[in-house]
Amino acid sequence: xxxxxxxxxxxxxxxxxxxxxxxxxxxxxxxxxxxxxxxxxxxxxxxxxxxxxxxxxxxxxxxxxxxxxxxxxxxxxxxxxxxxxxxxxxxxxxxxxxxxxxxxxxxxxxxxxxxxxxxxxxxxxxxxxxxxxxxxxxxxxxxxxxxxxxxxxxxxxxxxxxxxxxxxxxxxxxxxxxxx
Amino acid sequence: xxxxxxxxxxxxxxxxxxxxxxxxxxxxxxxxxxxxxxxxxxxxxxxxxxxxxxxxxxxxxxxxxxxxxxxxxxxxxxxxxxxxxxxxxxxxxxxxxxxxxxxxxxxxxxxxxxxxxxxxxxxxxxxxxxxxxxxxxxxxxxxxxxxxxxxxxxxxxxxxxxxxxxxxxxxxxxx
Numbered sequence: 001x002x003x004x005x006x007x008x009x010x011x012x013x014x015x016x017x018x019x020x021x022x023x024x025x026x027x028x029x030x031x032x033x034x035x036x037x038x039x040x041x042x043x044x045x046x047x048x049x050x051x052x053x054x055x056x057x058x059x060x061x062x063x064x065x066x067x068x069x070x071x072x073x074x075x076x077x078x079x080x081x082x083x084x085x086x087x088x089x090x091x092x093x094x095x096x097x098x099x100x101x102x103x104x105x106x107x108x109x110x111x112x113x114x115x116x117x118x119x120x121x122x123x124x125x126x127x128x129x130x131x132x133x134x135x136x137x138x139x140x141x142x143x144x145x146x147x148x149x150x151x152x153x154x155x156x157x158x159x160x161x162x163x164x165x166x167x168x169x170x171x172x173x174x175x176x177x178x179x180x
Numbered sequence: 181x182x183x184x185x186x187x188x189x190x191x192x193x194x195x196x197x198x199x200x201x202x203x204x205x206x207x208x209x210x211x212x213x214x215x216x217x218x219x220x221x222x223x224x225x226x227x228x229x230x231x232x233x234x235x236x237x238x239x240x241x242x243x244x245x246x247x248x249x250x251x252x253x254x255x256x257x258x259x260x261x262x263x264x265x266x267x268x269x270x271x272x273x274x275x276x277x278x279x280x281x282x283x284x285x286x287x288x289x290x291x292x293x294x295x296x297x298x299x300x301x302x303x304x305x306x307x308x309x310x311x312x313x314x315x316x317x318x319x320x321x322x323x324x325x326x327x328x329x330x331x332x333x334x335x336x337x338x339x340x341x342x343x344x345x346x347x348x349x350x351x352x353x354x355x
Contacts, residue, residue, distance in 0.1 A: 016196045023203045030210030041233025041349040042316065045332070096324060145326035149319050150228040153347060160232040171329055 045169070080138040081106055082127070083170065084120070086155050088147045090174075096148035101155070103127075117158050124162050137163060142170035145177075222248040222279045224259050228321035230347035245298065245313050245340070247291070248279035249331055250320040276327040288330065295338035303339070314342040 087100040101120050104110040105127070113119040139159050143152050156167055225248045252260065252271055263271075267285060271277050274287035286294060302311045315335050319328050328345075335343060 016200060020196055020200050023207055027203055027207045030214055033214060034210055039349045040346050041235050042344040042346050043233050045343040045345045143325045147325045148322050149325060150321035152325055153228040153230040157231045172326055
């Protein structure tokens with residue numbers, strides 16, 4: 001009887017304190033190193049074919065030569081309802097912001113809507129709603145060489161908001177002067 | 181006497197188990213979310229913001245190539261000050277620079293020739309002789325469009341066929 005009473009007294013106690021200490025240290029380490037980055041997304045990109053920028057004939061010829069050398073596949077050709085030309089001021093002091101947006105339709109008609117993205121959205125809505133031209137939901141964006149990438153993305157977002165899911169980029173008109 | 185003895189036996193011991201549970205849960209959260217090596221991306225490049233960028237699936241490290249494109253002027257001041265003088269002189273005249281973590285900073289022309297070598301290496305390592313690598317471009321939001329197109333051309337002439345551009349997911353204007 002005496003012996004069994006003694007056994008009941010000596011319960012096995014799990015030492016939690018050192019485990020808690022270690023856990024706190026680990027926790028502190030991870031808290032100190034926690035650095036959540038912005039969520040990143042990606043967009044498919046294809047280099048426009050030479051036929052997309054016929055104006056830059058010299059560049060197209062060079063590109064063709066490079067393709068021959070590398071044995072590259074033929075470039076995809078994008079057909080689009082409209083080409084949006086995003087312009088910025090030229091010169092060395094250019095801050096790369098949008099100074100004008102012009103929309104050229106498949107029929108060759110071009111209209112400038114100024115530098116306002118809202119005006120672009122309104123005009124595209126009007127075009128889409130009018131149903132004058134059969135929509136492929138495809139659009140091309142051609143920015144000036146000195147335009148900042150963030151502004152290209154803004155134009156792209158505006159187009160996508162209106163249901164243009166197939167957006168491609170065209171080489172800048174002034175690529176021959178700035179890109180070589 | 182007996183009272184004193186009883187007091188010792190009933191010493192107040194805090195119950196640590198719920199605290200331990202909570203701490204372990206917090207620990208679990210941080211372990212799961214910590215990401216020491218963020219693929220091959222450079223945190224020195226501020227990406228443009230885009231609402232239309234699709235969330236990124238976990239990339240296969242062998243089948244991807246990350247090119248962080250910026251200019252010397254767009255690098256954070258801390259990074260610029262940490263550059264060695266010879267490195268500064270080397271990249272100084274370049275229209276854009278390409279950061280591939282784990283490798284020295286490359287000027288555009290260096291990146292162009294490195295891409296050709298990289299493609300050749302990957303082609304030789306590939307069993308089928310086809311290079312399925314996806315090239316992820318991470319341009320700085322204030323980079324000029326022409327620089328992105330130049331790099332795209334360089335990637336294409338090196339032989340890579342799949343390109344994607346990365347952006348921060350979110351609405352609103354970039355910073």
